[in-house]
Amino acid sequence: MLGLAPLGHLVRSFEWQPAPAATPDVEIVLTAAPAEVSLRPGAPTRVWQFHAKLVRGPAGTVTPMPGSYLGPMLRLRKGQRVRIHFENRLGEPSIVHWHGLDVPERADGHPRLAVDHGRDYTYDFEVGNRAGTCWYHPHPHMRTAAQVYQGLAGLLLVSDAEEEALQLPAGDGELPCVLQDRRFDAKNQLVYLNAAPRGGMGRGGGMGMGGGMGQMMEAMNGWLGDTVLVNGRVQPSLDVDRRTYRVRMLNGSNARFYKLAWSDGAPMTVIGGDGGLLDRPRTQRALTLAPGQRADVLLDLSTRAAGDSVQLLSLGFPADHAGSVGMMGATPPVPQGAPLTLMRLRLSGRQGARVRLPDRLSTLDWRAAPAAPVRRVPLTFMRMTWLLDGRTFDMDEVSGAETVKAGSTQVWEIANQPNPMGMAMAHPIHVHGTQFRVLSRTGGSANALREGIHDAGGTDTVVVLPGETVRVQFTFSRHPGLYLYHCHILEHEDMGMMRNLRIT
Ligand SMILES: [Cu+2]
Known part of the structure; x- marks a missing residue:
């Protein structure tokens, strides 16, 4: 256990942090509760569902998805100060993660922040992300897969001035497509x-x-x-x-x-x-x-x-x-x-209107950092469980290699290593609180999924195909705290293919 620091003191410190007092631009009450939805002919399907009530903020911030178990589509804008009161009415612990957003530790939905049935949790953050398509879903320890499967998920769209200038299709011209x-x-x-x-x-x-x-x-x-x-x-x-x-x-x-x-x-x-x-x-x-x-x-x-x-x-x-x-x-x-x-x-x-795209869509603030430190992160399968960097998740454990400086840059070599019997799976590796760039893919055999991977732009979830090594470059969040990286095959995540990432 060398190099692993206990985090009990961190967990306790949360109880003493008051919520920011400033009036937010957007305030939402987001409730997770059982519901029934008519999905197929015959009996309705029992699901778990997010409902949102807009307390404060621009009209259009919350768009329900009628006839669906999905949570409402949330529209936020870069620079907005957002407060979301999460109400857990599920009968078991839960917490919400804003997948893709770079938010303070208290707002990231780490499983140690999960609240019991009947309890609430208040998120306060400023939208620092550029425009993009994000989503929200629960992140409780070992129950993420089951809760998402029961229906708890929703789209979270971020807009900004750069995107607005492109005059992309909006309103009826925008189709959500959640698979x-x-x-x-x-x-x-x-x-x-x-x-x-x-x-x-x-x-x-x-x-x-x-x-x-x-x-x-x-x-x-x-x-x-x-x-x-x-x-x-x-x-x-x-x-x-x-x-x-x-x-x-x-x-x-x-x-x-x-x-x-x-x-x-x-x-x-x-x-x-x-x-x-x-x-x-x-x-x-x-x-x-x-x-x-x-x-x-x-x-x-x-x-x-x-x-x-x-x-x-x-x-x-x-x-x-x-x-x-x-x-x-x-x-x-x-x-x-x-x-x-x-x-x-x-x-x-x-x-309707035809939109002609400009040759240049946006300016990506990104440069290769050839001198950045390199960390190797193997993905392996041993003793009937999936491992991330040779370990499984522990709520209170973070290794030296998993401790990084806020705003610092690193390259990770994520290596998907088949087991001795040659078996492996493609793993989508998600890192909280950062958008990173894919530098290269090497190794692995011919794979029909590779044709459809573009590796352009920033990403927070990178597919690493069987046998492949993917080099990615991070600049970590400016927010210090305890974050996560994990496989986004949710059963893998719940089995422990997840680790803490501590930003200092
Ligand atoms: Cu996986």
Whole structure:
């Protein structure tokens, strides 16, 4: 345990910090509670859902998602001071993480901040991020996967002056597209692992065996649904105008990878990623979106004929390119890489605006730092559990290598190492409180998911394919405190493929 510092004193210090007193620009009450939503013909589905009430702030800050279990879409603007009162009415501990935002430690949703049922937690932060597509979801210890799966997630869009100057499609011209797969039973209820996924020999006494070996393997491989929902609805079909759309894509699935493409062969025009607008648009045949990742895509339907339809597809790829650690007793009904039709857009006769993109979208404040210190972070599978830098999560533990200076720059070599039997999985590695850049990808064998990875712009969640080493460059948050980095396959995260990152 050399180099590991106890953090008990930090945990205690939170209870004594008063909330900032200044009047915020935006104030929201965000409640997580059980609800029922009609998702399929027949009985309603019992879910957990975020509801938001805007107490103060511009109209349009909170947009509900009707007919969906998703939480409302939140729209924030760079520079706003935001206060969010989270009310936990779930019957178990929870806490909310603002995925993609660089916020103070107290506002980041670390699992040690989780509050019990009936309790509230107040977040105070200033939006420091540039414009981009972020999201929010729970982050309690070993219960993140189950809570997100039950419905707790929502989009969080940030705007700023640079983005506004581009006059991108807005209002009806903006389509949210949150992808999540689920399994339903015959009574329309969500089917999930019987027990919270836990590491086998790694920690905590092992996986609940109530579900048997099959369930344990499904946790190891990440839980896959048999039905993909878009914006919390089954098989949506949207009537759209002949105009340009801005599609805000989020892979909010627990474990499924998508290789997105339009059915008519039109390229994916990517204008933004996790970290907001790219410097210039990228066009590609397909777009890989791993769990936790977002993409901002422009879709020009202005020259299509009325009555046409365009589908959003996930192209087929070999299941082992996303990977698994074996299938003993566990064959998911729809495996990774199965070709899928996700959403159908039907063109009406209405003509709307066509948006022509400038060659240059934004100025990215980024420079390569060849002299930055390099840290190697292996991703491994040992004794039936996933390891991050050779360890699993411990609430109060952080290593020397996991302690970094606020605002400092580092390069991480994230190495996805197959086990001695050659088994590995693609892991989307998410780092809290920072947007980083991908410098290079080396190693690994031919992988059908690589074609759809663009690595342009800032990201907070990077896919590391089996056998691959990805070099990324960080400039860490200016906010000191205890943050996290983890795999965003939520079953992996809950099994302990997560570590503290301490910014000093
Ligand atoms: Cu993982």
